Amino acid sequence: MTELPFQDRHDAGERLASHLSGRVTPPAVVLGLPRGGVPVAAEIARRLDLPLDVLVVRKLGVPGHEEFAMGAIASGGVTVVDEDLVTRLGIGPRALDAVIERERAELARREQAYRGDRAYPDLAAATVVLVDDGIATGATMRAAVQALRRLGAGRCIVAVPVAAPDSLTLLRDEADEVVCLAAPERFSSVGQWYRHFDQTSDAEVRQCLADAAAPGTPRG
Template sequence: MFDDRTDAGERLAAELERRGLEVDVVLGIPRGALPVARPVANALEAELDVVVARKLGAPGNPELAIGAVASDGSVWHNDALIAQLGVSANYLEEIEREEAENASRKADQYRDGASIPDLDGKRVAVVDDGVATGATAIACLRQVHEAGAEHVVLAVPVGSPQSVDDLASEADEVIALQTPADFRAVGQYYRQFGQVNDADAIAYLEGDR
């Protein structure tokens, strides 16, 4: 159990230091990951930036993820669920375009219009506050690989055991402090798990918190 996201970030940072992890860039997945990623970036003396992805919601049920798309268009589909629900190719194309644009606008907002750091040949840690389905994490990891990163680590305080296992094929290394067998939701492992608003997330990104 973590007190809050900052506590989780400090404990994650300590584990990464213990493992001797060296990275050039830490990328947090907005918004909830920024309070976690800031202590990690500080401890590893790495630049902190963001990588943004949006969930692809199912027709008539936007909370049900049938995939995710990153700000550069990198996409992941839950093919089994798409087939089960009979989702059309036209729907997928439309929602991918819409959510990729939303992700791109969010990334621009966080970077004040600047572009993502040059990741070519870099060692990168992607940080989130936890992994449930792993949909957005997959899209983010694919964007980082597409950008030419040499070594990509996904680091989270807690995650679903199945999702953490699945993500091993998307990252060079996955580090999760806790993978409880009874995992149901990320928030159940935090004493405080309130929403992180954009202003607070940007303050963490800029080192003001």
């Protein structure tokens, strides 16, 4: 396990890259989950000399408690819902559908904002390093892994700086490999494990992608 807290997302990405070095062989691509996962992914891509892209995923928040995930949706028409949680909380189909439709609209907006008309990279037979700044419930990352399967990824490595232990257990059943630097037992939120955890903006995501795509961008 690594020393906590991380200074910021860039520090987390540098440390993750060190752990991934030598474990990822081309063809490979690094995909960040917007928005907070993209600065982490950008550092990994830069240091491992790999292409950077994004995979848009949206959490489905419990009505009235939106920070608490009851599922997630992702590019490619993937929907993951925690049916047991939905039943326990008494969330009816109409309320669930309303959340899904709202998040689909935001997913489409972000797809356009970050990707425009660019097609996804060719993932067939490729290793995909799927990155976020941390994992709480794991619903968002699980949806992302399932989306990658639909997009034809050859191998999926989930790479995160910090995660809740229970969520890691679930993800290991879905991904080919999970690389996590820290899994503290007393986990309440991702942000508690960073000294600086400002919200990542759309502009920062676009800048990370532009910097990675620019000819002559220094790497390593």
